[in-house]
Amino acid sequence: MNEFIEKFKDALDIKDEFDINVELEKFEEWDSMGYISIMSLLDEEYGKEVDANQLKACKTLADLYKLVSK
């Protein structure tokens, strides 16, 4: 799970520290381009093909993590 947080930070170029329950809305990087970076991350690193609605439905980083750990 920590690895996932690090990958998320790298993909969006975020420096802050936070845990898995952080709200995604808090990040200004969580915008249309951020979605693309994360879609790309999930696809490449976790082999998960998600669509826009699945991404936008995620409120916290934990929700996002559920998409890859399913």
Next chain:
Amino acid sequence: MAIGELKNVAIKGISCCLPDNQVLNTDYYEKFGKDLVDKVIKMTGINTRYVAIEEQCASDLAYTAAERLIENLNWDKDTIKGLIFITQSPDYRKPATACILQYRLRLSEYCAAFDVNLGCSAFVYGIFFGSLMMSNNDINRMLVLIGDAGNRYVSPEDHSSILLHTSAGSALALEYDPEVNNSIKYSLKTDGSRFKSLYMPAGASRNAYTAKKEPYLHDDGIMRSDYHNFMNGLDIFQFSITEVPKTIKEFLKHYQLDNDMFDYLVLHQPNKLMVEKVAKKIEFPLEKTPINVEKFGNCNGSSIPLLIVDKLKTEAENSRIRLLTSGFGVGLSWGVMDLTLEHITIPDIIYSNEYYTEG
């Protein structure tokens, strides 16, 4: 499945024309803010683009590309019996711009000419149509012209699109040749259910009475009118990295082809990230996947011809190269092709601001 083989067709030449008007994306720092522009540049890889001057239409660029190609091929214009213009930026609602191009190019009256409304899949469709037209009658030479002035329809406030598009025209010369051994294999697909991912809501018949000419704030936070181009970048990205690799794999499997059999993977160039993703997902080596979107931006249907002219000219002129190529986008419409180029004519990229003054 729309999958098959086209026989006895040789691609004789490819040319491209861009407006002689280079724009730097960093010029938009003041308008959109440095952070946002740098982010778009980082994600798309696009630094410079070419934007048509106000008077210049897509057909002007395609016309210039065609004239140069005919000249370099030394073709007698009376031998050209077919002209297809693939565009989403026609000169007029009617007639078909291909009719005007037939006249401007001074082609014979014995020439079939029509427009096709497709965008990023234009290259594969163009070769498909052109080849079919020569398969069963006395058309032995065809011109397939492709042109778009995508930036013309983008809201000046739309950072999600305006930093991406280039206006470009290209010309492909096709010839019937019973001596050609390699067939051109293709697969074409369509998913109209997703047409709103990339479209212009107004300007034609639908919504004609309700469309708003004045820009208004959309859900994505961007001011645009109904006559402007709308793109849901995320949907298009998802489509490109899932459906396109899937179709390419399906195609290779159907014809029992292997990545190793191809010299290059030649993809439509919407942005650097998408191109690399598609290549990675089909496990095609990146060093054999040419990319030039950083220098030219997204040229719609002319991306693939421009990539060939820009990166593969020497090899395609002097030897034989086998390409795995795919165009994908607006429609949604996409296709894959197995295409061999051998000793073809490729003029250098033309930069021109010429436009038709009789229009």
